[in-house]
Amino acid sequence: MRDTFIDYGLLRQFDFDGFKSKAPFPWENIEGFLTKEGFQALYTDYPSLELFEYHNNVRRGHGQRPHNRHFLAYESSAHHKGVVRHEQLPATWQRFIDEIGTSDEYRRFIRRALGASEFILRYEWHVGSQGSEVSPHLDLPRKLGTHLLYFNTSDDWNHEWGGATLALEGKKIEALNPDFSDFESVSASRITDNRSFLFKNTSLAWHGATALTSPPGSYRRLFNIVVEMPKRSAGRKLVDRARTLLGLAS
Incomplete structure (x- = not known):
């Protein structure tokens, strides 16, 4: 295998203007974020x-389906028991996470794509099985964006089973727990054969x-690179939001 998991040539060709x-x-x-060998x-x-914890019917903040x-x-995890230490991971995953954490080029890529001067990265894995759903939602404000890496192939996953991350547009109701039918249009991603989905949280x-x-x-397998504000920045944003609501000057 090559020395790197990430295909840096692909990152250098990324259409930032089109993305934004x-x-x-x-x-x-994105197709081919990782090298074929990686x-x-x-x-x-x-x-x-x-190693995983199963989340079963965990309540969500706005009444969305679990x-x-x-x-x-x-x-570490603030709310969940399913936690893995670096040394518990297979050696390939240890090397990959080390690469993400130390790669100046990947950080520049994220900085430019999301327009974030400061951020921290955290990592989590999700595995879905028959009946698993990610009901329509917005991420919390402290998340600047997420890079979802899919670990399925066309040999183990049929697109008819679902699993595509859907970008939803034109919400037709005011409620914060809409259904998929409450949007005017839906754009689906591909999840097999070295695809990933990068998005900015807005x-x-x-x-x-x-x-x-x-x-x-059969399982839908993800690895999420979550891009978040540093704690001091997230705290300041919450304070500013509260001051705005109270009609106070920032």
Whole structure:
């Protein structure tokens, strides 16, 4: 295998202007973010399901349907038990996470795409099975964006089973727990054979994934690189929002 998992040549060719101008929010379904060898190694050594915590009917803030799935966080989690330490991961995943964390070029890519001068990265894995759904939602304001890496191939996943991350546009109701039918248009991503989905979190960045119809034993596998504000920046944004609501000068 090559020395790197990320295909940096692809990053250098990325259409940042096209990404930023996409409506209703910036997103891109990237093909080939990882090298062929890197994808295959990470696919083969995807963390064991035994490490995951299953989220079953966990309540969501605005009454959306729950996101039932297997969940695993890297190193720490504020709310969940499914946590894996670096040394517990397969060696390929240890090297990949080390690369993400130390790659100046990947950080420049994220900085330019999301327009963020400061950010932190955290990592988590999601595994969906028959019936798993990601109901339409917005991410929390502290998230600047997310890079979702899919670890399925056309040999193990049928597109008819669902699983595509959907970019939703034109919400027709005021409620914060809309259904997929409450949007004027839906754009679907591809999730097999070394695809990933990068998006910027905005007030219009509604997204989700319909309930999986996959047979028992077939899994939708993700690795999420979550881009967040540093804690001090996130705290300041919340203070500014509160001051605005109170009619106070910033």
